[in-house]
Structure formats: structure tokens, C-alpha cells
Amino acid sequence: MTATCRRCLVGRFCGEGDMPIRNEVHRWAQQTWKGAHNVQVYDMSGFLFLFEFQTRRMAEHVIMGEWKRQGLTLKLEWWSPTVGAFPDEKMFDWFWIRVLGLPLQLWNNKVMEKIGDECGGWLEIEEETEIKNHLRWARIRVRGPREKIPTKIEIADNGLIYSLPVWMESPVTYRLMEVEKRADRGDSDIYCLMVQKTDLCCWKTEIEC
Incomplete structure (x- = not known):
């Protein structure tokens, strides 16, 4: 874990009401955490926010508060390698889509809500x-399921x-990463097989551990 990661918190806002956007969260954090100077805020997924502090001590002070x-309510946790990711077996009830090249005259909430529907x-x-x-594109979060999302909209x-x-x-x-031993490289050498999948392709990368 890098030094930067050790001073990062991840948070989400819970409760009834409109979820804030990054600029609003950044402004709120600067006004609320007066002892945490120059805290940086990043939108991770539309509902998760990454808070990068100047020191780990600042982060420790913030995470102890309510x-x-x-x-x-802001729920905070320490950053971890799997934050923002989901177990492979999880079923999703939402997806982000990108509508490419949406003409400017159609760039409004009413049109985007119709696209989402x-x-x-x-x-x-x-x-x-x-x-x-x-x-370049309009990014919209929709319910899906995957089968209801077309590749083209008119x-x-x-x-x-x-x-x-x-x-x-x-x-x-x-x-969990698959680990296998290669006989031709000796029993003491362990190599990791990493498989990465997207909607477009699947490829494997072999790295030495």
C-alpha cells in the first residue's frame, strides 16, 4: 500500500434526500473539517467519494467523528484495494451507460431521462x-437489467x-487470483495468472510474483 493510500478515506452519504455531487462534497469538507487542510475529494462512482488528506493523522481524526x-449521514472507512469493486458473483441492479455524440440541442435532463427509461x-x-x-458523451446511470440496454438509441x-x-x-x-506452478521454471517459481474481462474482450496477462 502506498503512502498516499494510507491517508485516504472512502465515504458514502446515507439517508433520505438528494445525493450531493463532488463539488458540493468538496466545499462541505473544507468548511466542516477545518483542521484537515487541502483535503482532496474525488468522485469514485457517483455515490462513493475518496477523501485524500495531507497526513494520516488528519484522516484518523476525521474517521473518529460523526x-x-x-x-x-456520511459513512467513512479506510481505503482498501477492493473499495468500489464487487465480488465476481454479485448481481447488479444498476449500470452506467454512455450515450456518444448526443447533439447539443438534446443535451437536457428530459431527453436523458427518456434515454434512461x-x-x-x-x-x-x-x-x-x-x-x-x-x-463527448452523456453518462447516465440506469436500472437495466443488462438485457434491456441497447447498443444504439434513435x-x-x-x-x-x-x-x-x-x-x-x-x-x-x-x-481470488489463480496461482499455478510451472514445471519448466522450477518448483520454487510461482507465477500468477490474471484474467481481465470487459464487454468487448477478454485477455490474460502473465506476471511474475
């Missing part, structure tokens, strides 16, 4: 999409039909 923002049900829009940080506007590619993001999963 924190609330507008009625929502076509993919099993709209849940939320990513912060970068909402504030138009870029226009939208009619002013006599034109736009055919827009849809990319589905698979959540990160993990499982």
Missing part, C-alpha cells in the same frame, strides 16, 4: 454530464432521426 450533511429505468446523471464538462428531432451508440460500463468485480 458527520452529517443536510440530513444525510429506454434502458430499464433512469436513475441519475453524472455530474460532468450535468454541468457539460465535455460533450431520437427524432425537427424532422431528423439521430442514431446514437450506447456503451454500457460493467462495474468492476474481483475474485
Whole structure:
């Protein structure tokens, strides 16, 4: 574990109410944790936030407290290698999708909610999409299931039909690493077989441990 990771906390807001976006969380953290100077906040998944502190002592002080923002309780834990990832066998009831090349005149919540409904049900829009940080794609969280998410969506506007590619993001999963001994390299040499899967491809990388 690197020195940076040892001074990082991961948190989520729990309770009834609107979930804050990264800028709101960053502003709240700076105002609330006055002793934790220059704390950095990163949006990990739309509902998980990574808090990077200048020192581990600052992080230790914060994690011992109880924190609330507008009625929502902030649950904090130390960063770990599997934070934000899920066991390989987990079944998901939400997915992030990216709608590529959405025309500017269609870049609004009403259209994106309709797109989400076509993919099993709209849940939320990513912060970068909402504030138009870029226009390469619109990122939307939908219910799914996977089978209901098309690879293309058509939208009619002013006599034109736009055919827009849809990319589905698979959540990160993990499982125990397979370890095998290679007879041709001697019993003392252990090599790890790592398998990485995406919707598009599957490949293996062999590394020496």
C-alpha cells in the first residue's frame, strides 16, 4: 500500500434526500473539517467519494467523528484495494451507460431521462454530464437489467432521426487470483495468472510474483 493510500478515506452519504455531487462534497469538507487542510475529494462512482488528506493523522481524526450533511449521514472507512469493486458473483441492479455524440440541442435532463427509461429505468446523471464538462458523451446511470440496454438509441428531432451508440460500463468485480506452478521454471517459481474481462474482450496477462 502506498503512502498516499494510507491517508485516504472512502465515504458514502446515507439517508433520505438528494445525493450531493463532488463539488458540493468538496466545499462541505473544507468548511466542516477545518483542521484537515487541502483535503482532496474525488468522485469514485457517483455515490462513493475518496477523501485524500495531507497526513494520516488528519484522516484518523476525521474517521473518529460523526458527520452529517443536510440530513444525510456520511459513512467513512479506510481505503482498501477492493473499495468500489464487487465480488465476481454479485448481481447488479444498476449500470452506467454512455450515450456518444448526443447533439447539443438534446443535451437536457428530459431527453436523458427518456434515454434512461429506454434502458430499464433512469436513475441519475453524472455530474460532468450535468454541468457539460465535455460533450463527448452523456453518462447516465440506469436500472437495466443488462438485457434491456441497447447498443444504439434513435431520437427524432425537427424532422431528423439521430442514431446514437450506447456503451454500457460493467462495474468492476474481483475474485481470488489463480496461482499455478510451472514445471519448466522450477518448483520454487510461482507465477500468477490474471484474467481481465470487459464487454468487448477478454485477455490474460502473465506476471511474475
